[in-house]
Amino acid sequence: MRGSIRHRPLTWFFSLTFLLSWTAWVPYALSENGLGLWHFTFPGGAGGSQLLGVLPGAYLGPITSALLVTGITEGRAGLRAWRSRMTKFRVNWRWYAVVLVAVPAALTLAVVALGDRAPQMPSAMILAAFLPGLLLQMITTGLAEEPGWREFAMPRLQDRFGPLAATVIVGPLWGLWHLPLFLTEWGGYPDVTGTAVLKFVVTAIAFSFVMTWVFNRSGGSMPLVMLLHCGVNNYFSIAAADMFPWLSRESASNASLLALLTAALILLATTRGRLGCPPAPHTDTLPARTA
Template structure:
């Protein structure tokens, strides 16, 4: 029997699946690649301790070597692969175009860089009390800018070209802005689940409530980020800065502003849920669930092939 054509047939079959089901292909690839890459981190002493090795700390944390490689192998790589296969160079140009769309009104940068930390501080007051707040030392304030740059180059670049740049423009026209965002938020939260078995998630002091609360927070944050993404005409830099600004304040400033709450994963998680949950509710009411989405006049059926459309601000 002549099997010489089989590899080419298999490759063609896989390309056909990706082209006809880009969203499904993306989420399967993004989750699968990251979870596989995170397995050593989960199994190590930084996780459940099944293997007798430990990831060394870089910049004071094991996450740089343990978590970051899996993040880079997930959403951004999956988005690149699926876009290249399903849409070719025109699709890649559109994908990269949103990544480089930084020319937006300066108010959006103020919202991401200053509004987010201020909102988180206000949200922390009910948990700590004004009397227990403190002014961070100068060293912390100096570290804010390089910390933000690091967060953009790590978390921002690794995740947002996938979640917001690739998936969201496909999900909004297919499911609608709110249902699409809710689904994206759930899948975004599920992607993080193995990390709750590591230092990232506070293991071993983790209960079932923590990942559930986290997924709900991902939904709330996604609602806010969808609105920002739509209002800025699909500017990914603003979305990345918003995401990075949350992580940066919680990593650098949180414990100093609220010393009585300290590095508690639970306290910061409650505040994130409170702040973004309330903001999401306000946006849902004021936009009537549309989240500033306005479809363009173009035909697009993401899961059955066809050209991809976008949104305008």
């Protein structure tokens, strides 16, 4: 098995990620928070039950698989390098400012464009909770998902296939990884539709292009990539309902798709598909002289 993992690290990473997460999500999907086949309700209301039901599977999947495969294929040196990339906070402060401002601004514009209604000023309580909520999202969603999808899988695929093809591979897999959660309240069950699932996967693909660009342009700063991911989640978890009291689940989904798809298309056009990845070094060779 060790030889197989060393030979096909990406195949093992994706397989273990799906297997571990989907297995851990079975109780949540079967409970009263999902299909109702198991007569048990996860405590804590909608937020608490999702933390107790979703988070274990999220942690058991991408981050655990990445650590396991890295340890087997690269040993302690690989794990130390992995840790150094995960703690690469030292990037230009403008990157943090751009992410913190651009994410809520883009999502607000998207909601306004779709709903044709001006936003309300968020209350002082929402403003006070926004940054703590973002920090919580970084520890939960960001730390659970991005060390696997963006830190482990993306660079390896990008080295082999280039940034465009790598993102086309990671994006759909990342979106489909969430499939069992659509059988729970997390995904809107029992009112969820196939269209909603498809829209989520397309949004994940578009978001992946944006995150690839940020990852490459920041020199592989995982904290910045996690901040970008969690910024979208935090906006809809904390601020959106207060700014747009009329906002429905479907409207929020449409706004995410619009904002992220627009950003992805702009980046693809302006970078000509390179997404911030520097061109591969090459050397020109002169033909050998003949006598």
